[in-house]
Amino acid sequence: MLKGMAITPPIVGRISIGKVVEKNGRRLPEKDDEFTITTQVQTKDGWMLHPLNQSLRKDGNANNKLRSIPVRVMFNDPDLNLRASYHYFDRQTGRPMCVGNGETCNRSTAEGIQELPCPGPDGCHLGQGGLCKPYGRLNVLIGEEDELGSFIFRTTGHNSIRTLTARLKYFHAISGGHLAMLPMELKLRGKSTTQSHRAPIYYVDLTIRTGMTLLDAVTEAKQAYEAREAAGIDQQSLDEAARLGFAAGEFEESTEEARNVQEEFYPTDDVSSTQKKHTGVTNSLSAKLESKTGEHLFNGNHMNAKKA
Numbered sequence: 001m002l003k004g005m006a007i008t009p010p011i012v013g014r015i016s017i018g019k020v021v022e023k024n025g026r027r028l029p030e031k032d033d034e035f036t037i038t039t040q041v042q043t044k045d046g047w048m049l050h051p052l053n054q055s056l057r058k059d060g061n062a063n064n065k066l067r068s069i070p071v072r073v074m075f076n077d078p079d080l081n082l083r084a085s086y087h088y089f090d091r092q093t094g095r096p097m098c099v100g101n102g103e104t105c106n107r108s109t110a111e112g113i114q115e116l117p118c119p120g121p122d123g124c125h126l127g128q129g130g131l132c133k134p135y136g137r138l139n140v141l142i143g144e145e146d147e148l149g150s151f152i153f154r155t156t157g158h159n160s161i162r163t164l165t166a167r168l169k170y171f172h173a174i175s176g177g178h179l180a181m182l183p184m185e186l187k188l189r190g191k192s193t194t195q196s197h198r199a200p201i202y203y204v205d206l207t208i209r210t211g212m213t214l215l216d217a218v219t220e221a222k223q224a225y226e227a228r229e230a231a232g233i234d235q236q237s238l239d240e241a242a243r244l245g246f247a248a249g250e251f252e253e254s255t256e257e258a259r260n261v262q263e264e265f266y267p268t269d270d271v272s273s274t275q276k277k278h279t280g281v282t283n284s285l286s287a288k289l290e291s292k293t294g295e296h297l298f299n300g301n302h303m304n305a306k307k308a
Contacts, residue, residue, distance in 0.1 A: 004250070006247075008246065011040065013151040017202055017204065034065040035068075056070075067187065075180055076178065076180050080246070084135070084136040094261075105118035135155075153186070164204060168206065181221035181228070191203070
């Protein structure tokens with residue numbers, strides 16, 4: 001196995017809830033209210049659609065919104081299916097420069113890759129101003145055509161990462177560890193918050209497949225596990241192989257993949273506006289502190305003059 005290169009699950013397609021569009025000569029991310037399933041081929045008009053993008057819609061009608069996708073996951077270990085971390089990408093090269101978990105991070109420096117403390121985006125001088133964000137990658141299987149070829153869903157959304165993490169952990173526990181055998185589906189959900197100014201925002205959830213109860217799904221997972229074990233399929237060894245593959249490299253994304261991730265989730269305009277806002281708040285606070293300090297000095301001198 002090559003050292004320094006992460007061996008990741010084979011990818012045959014992408015799942016997204018947005019796209020990159022060109023506006024005024026700039027390529028910018030645009031949110032959507034449905035799933036889009038694409039191939040890994042990108043043209044000047046965007047990613048080419050996968051045949052499943054139409055066949056999974058109700059009645060195969062392209063006008064029907066795709067808001068649920070029947071899936072399974074590849075591994076029993078929840079952390080192998082969904083990898084979430086804090087990411088900082090170099091805006092010039094697209095290379096990942098720092099990846100952390102809130103406790104420690106691997107950072108690319110002039111001396112090479114170093115393991116350093118990770119305080120998270122809010123407490124890190126390197127990642128302030130929107131340069132560092134939580135970033136999650138979920139690999140799922142759709143259909144039975146290729147049982148080791150996955151579709152990847154990437155997100156920087158707190159709601160999606162938090163919800164998917166919880167669901168995977170819960171389903172793993174309640175199924176007796178047979179997570180890879182559970183029939184599930186990705187669902188698009190909406191919510192409004194004060195931060196979104198009451199406008200709907202969409203995030204991804206993972207549920208038991210429509211038409212099944214939790215008992216049905218767990219029973220099916222147990223039966224599938226026994227059948228696969230009898231056939232000689234070793235799920236535990238598959239999980240271990242994936243674990244070793246991820247550990248072989250410091251960073252999961254290649255430079256080529258990172259450029260696409262940066263364009264979709266870390267747009268330069270978004271970072272610039274966040275940095276301006278951050279700078280504006282800092283300057284405003286500094287001005288207030290200076291004003292208070294000046295006022296305090298004036299009052300102190302005034303009182304001293306009275307005493308004299």
